[in-house]
Amino acid sequence: MAIHTLENGRLKVVINEMGGVIDLFTYGDEHPFDILRPRIHDGTNFAGNSSLFPMLPMVNRIRDNQFDWQGLRVVLPINESVDSHFFLHGNGWLTQWQCQANTECEHTVLKLAMASNIEGVCHYEAEQTYKLEEDRLTITLCLTNIDDEVFPFGMGFHPFFHCLPDTLIKFSAQGIWLEDVHYLPTDFMEHIPDVFNFGQGKTIPTVWINNGYYLAEDGVNIILKHPNRVAVVVTSPCRYLQVYKPTGYSDFLCLEPQSQSVNSHKTLYLDDSSNSLSILAPHHSMHIVMTIKVHEW
Template identity: 30%
Template sequence: MPLYSLDNHHLALTVSPCGGTILQLLAKRADGNVHLLRPSVLSEETPAAESACFPLLPFGNRLKGNDFYFKGRHYTLPPNTGDAHYLHGDGWLGNWQCTFQNEDALTLAFTHRSDSYCYCAEQHFSLHDDRLDISLCITNQGTESLPFGLGWHPFFPLSETTRLQAKASGYWQEDAQWLAGKHHHALPAGLDFNTPQPLPRHWVNNGFSGGDGKAEIVWPGAGHKLSLTTSPECPVFFLFISDSRFDAGCQHDFFCFEPMTHAPNDHHLPHGGSLRVLSPGESLTQQMSLHSATINIPE
């Protein structure tokens, strides 16, 4: 399957149908292009876990116990990777089909059917000067109403000077098997990014609540920044930083900031928690924008 490219005077985007992933997003600069997402191998064989960004659908993160009850029916979602849990949904593991492309826009489509979730999805990419807009739409094609959620899993370049700012009022403590555990209404030292802060150089795998769907990432060494916004505002984000205990080759050269429409394990809350219940034929749409800008570096 071919890769797809969008290009204008400010940005260059490469998308793969394998997982509906972004493989590259570059900010064009006269003094050298800047990677706004972590570089990945530009190949249709690059798996989503090694890409620069992948979509989360029909919901994100892990489902504790790999099952849930909804409207009196029991649903089972078996593990879909080497992880013990059903992880990040299906879209990142499937093949997407191109349904539209011109110079600055691209639409990919994906269909999934199982004993639980049956749906079709579209992911639309468009360049607008120095901004990439992505929209994700999912439609319930099953015969029963079910709770759905959407999000993205971007990987951002990380250096010792990288700064992150993102609003949050609480977080989920990590539990066994990388699950989201107890929710706390206060942020611990080192994980409060309400003001711009450097990122830890150790393992982090936590969900954060009380977000406003926005984040700003600054790379002072590159003289560049990126603003992430979501519409509607995603109230939850996950922050992931690997380390050598999980990945022997870890170089601390990337981190993940994952906006989501819902909280982890919302399937186990009454009425699906903050997940959106879609009746057969109903759709849910979420948008994310990545806005690139240069910054002045103090002398």
Template identity: 30%
Template sequence: MLELKRDGQSLTILPETGAALGQWQVQGHDMLRPVANPALRNQKGVAVGAYPLLPYVNRIADGHFAFGGEEHRLTPNMEGCPHPIHGNSWEHEWQVTHKADSHAILTFDHTPADDIARGEWPYAYRVVMSYELRADGLYVSLVIRNSDKVDQPVGLGFHPFFHSETGSRLKFRTDLVWLTDDHGLPVEKKACEGEWDFARGQALEGRVLDNGFMGFDGHALLEQPGGLPNLTVEADPVFSHLVVFSQPKDGYVAIEPVTSMTDAINRPEIAGRGVHVLAPGQSFGGIIRFRAEASRRPAEG
């Protein structure tokens, strides 16, 4: 486990658990709400506060897709779900290539020829991720490079869990929302109106969500009650999609800036689906910034 510190903030990083975060603390407040998901077997029961999503985001239907004239089949990686989810980088240990007081760089190299990688992702890639504490918050940089000899389709994102309490409200602007089936695959597209209009904020209490939004403008605000600081999420324009996964009974909401919709690789008819094709040696990435507002009262304990 690594620990970064700066300006009243601390950050714990778990390189062996897919470069996940343990906790981000600001002035004594635990900003993340770590979750242990037993269905994600390769997280080995570890409670994580956030983790990267690469080289695709959310689900690929039945683990099947075609690209470059070839058919590919991926092995499911979440128990009870036939659709592989969130790529494969979260399933592996990452290497720490740089560590300073407030900044760390981690890398992961995937080679599909390795026996251990069979049924994962069929292309070689390299990821460089940076966690940096700055005076105004946490900066997360993700860059993926095509290490293969052929083109490959990619997507990336970040999956942080935050506290969802009585009175928590979420604000963001998007154009469209996808309604999903029982396994989280998109089935119907709707305009962000009424209950799906978060521009002025929506209460999260009692609201179960597992939806992808299109046309994300890169800004989200989680308003917190009591002494928890409000949280601002700012993402580069490459993150034109947003996934919101809210489980109020478990006390968390995941606010996930991502570059593509769920099952994007199998939805060529949808404009703006977000598949990015990299030529050999080409890279793609962006930065997500998390900022905590000053709390209204000091943290207890």
């Protein structure tokens, strides 16, 4: 595996070509503070133990692990070592990426690329660009359909934001999808239950969270305020946000900007305007962006 480090004196990012993931993102020089949960070292290079991984060519799970598209039943592959029931988070996070030619800003910009041919499903190539500026990290993820057929694609980022016991989180949403016993969304609700409503800002509850949020037109705008006076602002044009944390106190919170709502491949029979997937013709592309800005308050 190849590891790359970007740093500018205030921020440091360690990027791993296996999975195209981040292994470390810290703020500060003398006493670095983890912006994202550092990679969990367990003797493997599993992307799920990283700080952030990309989701493509679709996000999360699809009910029954299959969907109908243009008169055909598309059955998704399963990697038993990851999930025995679902094509979880796609395959971009499980694929070897390759570093592209260095730019003149080689210490603050990195570009990775990969290609994947999923038999009977789709054929695509993707590119990630990591750009470190004075107070922020911007990640751009681009996907191109290189198959001969049109296909519905989706992408997302899966970061594990480091949290302290009294960390405050604030973001607004227009509605929510709760989850069923299969970790798949229930019906959309405009009313957000108080325990899952972060519109006024609050500490992170101890309950299990695995919900999808529909956001306003300006997309993701999240503020994390840590008790050590470090603030993290997460922005993205994406209007779909998946939020995850395990039960009890957790030192991380997953805030996942996505181009699509979870399980939207199951609603492809609806009018295109009501579906969040990106229907790409051959050689057409889509992209998403996320920026993580760090400052003190």
